[in-house]
Amino acid sequence: MLSRYLSVATMALIVLATNVSEAVHPPSALTRPIAGETSSGCLASGNGYLRARIRGALNLDINWTNAEIECEGGARPDGSGIRVSFAGPKSSDGRRVRMVFGVGSAAEGIAGKALPTNLTVIFEGEKRLFATRGEDKCTVDQLQQERVGDPGSPDRSYRVIARGFCVAPASAIDGDERIVVTRFDFAGRVTFEATNQLPAEPATPAPSTV
Numbered sequence: 001m002l003s004r005y006l007s008v009a010t011m012a013l014i015v016l017a018t019n020v021s022e023a024v025h026p027p028s029a030l031t032r033p034i035a036g037e038t039s040s041g042c043l044a045s046g047n048g049y050l051r052a053r054i055r056g057a058l059n060l061d062i063n064w065t066n067a068e069i070e071c072e073g074g075a076r077p078d079g080s081g082i083r084v085s086f087a088g089p090k091s092s093d094g095r096r097v098r099m100v101f102g103v104g105s106a107a108e109g110i111a112g113k114a115l116p117t118n119l120t121v122i123f124e125g126e127k128r129l130f131a132t133r134g135e136d137k138c139t140v141d142q143l144q145q146e147r148v149g150d151p152g153s154p155d156r157s158y159r160v161i162a163r164g165f166c167v168a169p170a171s172a173i174d175g176d177e178r179i180v181v182t183r184f185d186f187a188g189r190v191t192f193e194a195t196n197q198l199p200a201e202p203a204t205p206a207p208s209t210v
Helices: 008-017
Strands: 049-056 060-065 070-075 080-085 096-106 115-124 128-131 138-148 154-168 171-173 180-194
Touching: 008 138, 060 096, 080 138, 080 154, 080 180, 096 138, 115 171, 115 180, 138 180
Parallel strands: 070 180
Antiparallel strands: 049 060, 049 180, 070 080, 080 096, 096 115, 115 128, 115 138, 128 171, 138 154, 154 180, 171 180
């Protein structure tokens, strides 16, 4: 599934990374659209976005609106939080920027504050990937979740709104370049599969009357 997003060369760089699992293991729920969503744009409601200020080896001011981006997300494989991915507009030569936020300690449907965050920034088509390689460099200082999609679906989907910042750089996987995402704001989506639900606790047996 990852080959849909990254070139073979970029994949090779990721395999060499030690702490960029946010980009390497997208949850299977990401491949299935939310009921009522189309393949074009981020959210069917039209209110998805990503804004970010990047400084360092590259200087970018990102301001992507709903129709320009693809967004997806779900639970982290180890259940330690959520992961949200945004892919920006694709240029005529196939290049584009993808940003992946791994928000630690975030729980399904629950608002949060001061959440440690891992960040990966991928420049698709350019063989460039930057990663913080840990959750101590970026923080989501405010997180909200709003239920969306078909209430009858076994999977549960949410519009996730967040804002945050980084205090230390993300480093290039194959070199000495660094970038700092000094601030970011986004609204995307996460989908929790039915299999992510915790098993029900066994019923307590009634005391014996014998």
